[in-house]
């Protein structure tokens with residue numbers, strides 16, 4: 058395991074134990090199958106019950122809801138290990154935990170929490186998170202999906218969401234919609250929508266060249282009738298989905314380092330074995346420089362996420378700090394994956410090796426959960442106090 | 448059913464070893480430690496027996512410095528119920544000295560079944576289990592690859608190069624476990640959290656005089672590069688010949 062800076066010594070015994078369990082799970086259950094899943098364009102659903110019994114879903118939520126009750130550093134390490142396997146597997150867990158269980162936990166009623174969280178922790182219910190729309194990606198405030206409350210308190214939902222991870226797999230969708238004809242983003246509320254509701258359709262988005270071992274779907278709501286208690290009562294305004302994204306982005310910052318580690322380790326091993334011009338290619342300065350750059354960025358990313366995790370556990374982490382980590386770590390991971398792919402020569406384009414799969418996956422990760430550019434502007438505003446979005 | 452499993456903290460065999468400057472021990476920096484391989488199988492065997500019986504208690508016991516508590520907690524996170532840390536500065540090299548300490552603890556526990564790994568993966572003595580059995584005056588089966596308990600009796604299967612042997616024995620007994628039994632389970636994340644709340648008793652012990660001393664440790668010689676003899680089926684006869692005459696492994 059790549060730990061050049063003895064970061065293990067800064068982890069607690071429990072954090073290491075969590076990491077080691079998920080590490081072994083990924084070695085034994087994800088790595089042997091993921092290349093084929095990727096080529097075939099399917100999410101490995103078979104491993105969902107095993108991920109659930111391992112305790113991965115919503116692992117940082119409290120035990121009273123059937124979750125593991127881990128701290129945020131442990132949670133980050135889980136994401137790192139899952140993405141060492143594949144970004145699609147990590148995305149599944151991120152959506153389930155940070156984008157569906159978290160909003161139910163943070164904005165839901167007691168009944169919603171008691172009903173959904175244990176079943177989601179056990180993998181019995183799979184969730185998806187619908188924020189992005191065909192015409193509103195980086196600017197979700199402009200969304201046009203609308204929920205209207207009827208005189209009996211029930212709701213009618215109309216609109217469409219796009220690029221929704223787990224969309225066709227999920228039994229429940231957390232859908233963000235404006236309410237009662239009000240176009241201001243303050244009217245945005247979250248709704249817990251069973252995917253078998255009449256008027257709800259999900260369609261697999263075909264033709265992806267990235268995140269192929271993940272279900273990405275388009276959701277359409279046509280006069281979907283929801284009970285009064287489908288609303289997440291404590292949600293209010295765009296701030297609510299953004300709070301979920303902060304949770305998920307936190308995990309992504311860790312996950313990206315996992316993908317980078319997978320590529321670095323593959324490249325290192327290849328460099329040691331592949332003989333060209335009479336010696337292992339790892340003996341040539343150019344390849345050594347590649348590996349040195351990769352390792353340096355990995356170590357920086359590891360230290361960044363570990364400190365971010367400690368801030369989150371202390372309750373002082375800010376969304377801007379998360380933006381910096383997501384932006385940096387995904388960007389360096391993307392570069393590392395590409396360099397690893399190149400070091401592998403022709404073999405690097407095969408699904409048998411992991412680097413090109415990670416490289417292609419990370420392009421999605423670069424774009425979702427706030428594009429790299431959007432996080433640049435978040436930082437720009439944090440630095441200057443001037444808002445580039447307006 | 449009360450089951451005890453004696454486990455040793457040992458280096459993960461996948462790590463690269465360096466010998467410490469003393470020349471008589473392994474340099475532990477950067478080395479990952481875990482439950483010794485066969486001892487992990489023994490923990491799994493104990494948990495499966497308990498689960499099959501639907502009742503019982505699994506106690507894990509380890510002798511060593513404070514670091515063994517991590518190893519004990521790993522077993523607790525797999526599902527063991529309680530742990531005993533026999534606290535000593537170091538684990539002696541003398542198997543009998545270890546067996547004496549463990550047997551003294553096992554004697555007080557009233558266990559029906561006492562499991563060990565077939566051998567500790569690092570010392571590879573294969574003797575602590577049988578010695579403890581002898582000291583306790585109970586039957587001992589070594590290197591069991593299957594183990595069932597029914598009606599107060601145990602049945603164990605041992606394998607040797609394709610042949611096998613099935614033995615029956617009364618309880619209490621000592622059984623040392625071979626790897627065929629079942630893969631040790633992964634500690635679940637909830638199991639890891641639960642382990643922190645399970646009892647871990649620390650008992651200072653004096654390991655008696657060790658009559659065996661490590662004088663020197665050496666790494667095996669560096670492996671030289673491989674050799675390609677030929678390709679495809681044509682190369683097989685030559686490969687077999689070299690394996691017989693040169694490598695002398697066939």
Ligand SMILES: Cc1cc2nc3c(=O)[nH]c(=O)nc-3n(C[C@H](O)[C@H](O)[C@H](O)COP(=O)(O)OP(=O)(O)OC[C@H]3O[C@@H](n4cnc5c(N)ncnc54)[C@H](O)[C@@H]3O)c2cc1C
Pocket residue numbers: 152186187188189193194195196219220221222223268273421424425426427428429430431434445446
């Ligand atoms: C595989 C995958 C899974 C996804 N899963 C989900 C999901 O589960 N739920 C969900 O709700 N969404 C999901 N998304 C959607 C994702 O969050 C959006 O794609 C993302 O927010 C970007 O939106 P967009 O694609 O519409 O790009 P746009 O917003 O159209 O951006 C296009 C380009 O313009 C740039 N840009 C935009 N605004 C500015 C600006 N102000 N200044 C400078 N440059 C700007 C962007 O950085 C980008 O380069 C997923 C996306 C992918 C690819």
